[in-house]
Every structure is written in structure tokens, then in C-alpha cells.
Amino acid sequence: MPPRKLVAGNWKMNGLAASAEMLEAFRRAHPAPACDVLVCPPATLIAGLAGRGTALGGQDCHPEASGAHTGDISAEMLRDAGAEAVILGHSERRTDHGETDALVAAKAATAARAGLTAIVCVGETESQRDAGRALEVVGGQLAGSLPPEADPAGLVIAYEPVWAIGTGRTPSLAEIGEMHDFLRARLIERFGAEPGAAIRLLYGGSVKPGNAKEIFAVGNVDGGLIGGASLKAEDFGAIVAAAG
Numbered sequence: 001m002p003p004r005k006l007v008a009g010n011w012k013m014n015g016l017a018a019s020a021e022m023l024e025a026f027r028r029a030h031p032a033p034a035c036d037v038l039v040c041p042p043a044t045l046i047a048g049l050a051g052r053g054t055a056l057g058g059q060d061c062h063p064e065a066s067g068a069h070t071g072d073i074s075a076e077m078l079r080d081a082g083a084e085a086v087i088l089g090h091s092e093r094r095t096d097h098g099e100t101d102a103l104v105a106a107k108a109a110t111a112a113r114a115g116l117t118a119i120v121c122v123g124e125t126e127s128q129r130d131a132g133r134a135l136e137v138v139g140g141q142l143a144g145s146l147p148p149e150a151d152p153a154g155l156v157i158a159y160e161p162v163w164a165i166g167t168g169r170t171p172s173l174a175e176i177g178e179m180h181d182f183l184r185a186r187l188i189e190r191f192g193a194e195p196g197a198a199i200r201l202l203y204g205g206s207v208k209p210g211n212a213k214e215i216f217a218v219g220n221v222d223g224g225l226i227g228g229a230s231l232k233a234e235d236f237g238a239i240v241a242a243a244g
Helices: 017-029 043-049 075-081 091-096 101-113 126-130 134-145 173-191 193-198 212-216 233-243
Strands: 006-010 036-040 055-058 085-088 117-122 155-159 200-203 223-226
Touching (some): 006 085, 006 200, 017 233, 036 085, 043 055, 055 075, 075 101, 101 134, 117 134, 126 134, 134 173, 155 173, 173 200, 173 212, 212 233, 223 233
Parallel strands (some): 006 223, 036 055, 085 117, 117 155, 155 200, 200 223
């Protein structure tokens, strides 16, 4: 049986205290969604949004639990603020901050120790896909971004083709299906048939109300990691409804 679908909203560097109204508007319109819902706001908003009925996550964490790391936030701090999950290895972190697979794996390990679900992101650039290396690149990221001791019960994998994030472009359904089937096979190979089949595989990259239903119908797509559309209650609600 496929895993229950998950729709996770990544607010990125957007949102102030007033953004709580967007979440309230979403909850009023969708009091009992047919899928799991997670919202990952800026860390400054997590504590203020906690306890309102929607699961929350962070957008990054430091690999250490504490220490002299000015400006960073630990997995334990996210958990203490009310988070249940954390996005790791997003392409914007890999590009803007030079994050390596090894660093993402270290962060995934500390997330697990803090009791957070690690949403590990993988994805190829346009040039890598055009060169026919998409599976090679994404497979390498997956292998390198998971710690050796990873517990599949605490993992979610998000496939985000870098060239589709925020561009309005999306891969074809066949391309999405090929990549998700490939990732599922790699997870089963690493963790075994049952645990590997239970890890949720999210698709991210210009998911909108108009294309969400057909994307979520693709085999091995267990939901989505939603960027800009998660900032609008109506759009996010429509995507959540499509996953149900």
C-alpha cells in the first residue's frame, strides 16, 4: 500500500508575524485534509505558529547540537520551538551556501538525534539533465546525503529538478515518474523492500493548483514540496485537496 501523501510547504525567506493569518485561513478552509500537511516557515515564526493544528518544520539546521556558530540554528532548537521536521539539502542551500552531500548527511544525522524527520532534497541542474546525467547525479546525491545510520522511518526524500524551481517549468509526467521510480528502487536497495517502500517521495518544482493532481497521480509520487504556492491559502489548499 502506498504511503499516505504528504504536502509540505516551504515558505523560504518569506513571512512575518502577520503570516499566521494565511495559515489560519488555510485551516478554516481545510479543517480535515485527506493527506498529511506540513508547513516550514522561517525559524522566527515556528514557536508562534506551534500548537495551531498544522505540523511545522524548519528549513535547515546546523550539524552540531550547540556551540559557537553565530547565526545558525540547531535541530534541537527547532524541536524545542515546535518543529517536527526539517528540510535539508535544498538546492538553494547547496547553491547559495555551497552545501555538500557530506554536510547534508551530517545534518540529517543530527536531525534524527533531535527527533526530527529529515526531508532530504535531491535534484539535477538543466545542464546535467541535458547531458543525460540526471539519474547519475540524483543517485549520487541520494547516496551521499543519507548518513550511514539513517533510519528510514525518519526520512522523506524530495526530488526537485533545480531547473524547475520557481521557473514555471516542470518535467513531463514521464520524466517525473522515471526519477521517482529510480529513487524508490535505490531506497529499497539500501533499506530493504518494506522500509524502502514506506519512505515518502515528494516532488517539488513549480507545483501549482493546475498541475498538482496529475503530478500526484504519478507512481511513487507521495506528495509535494511546495514553494511559492504554499504562501497563498487558496493555492496551497487546492494543492492539498489534489493530494487527497
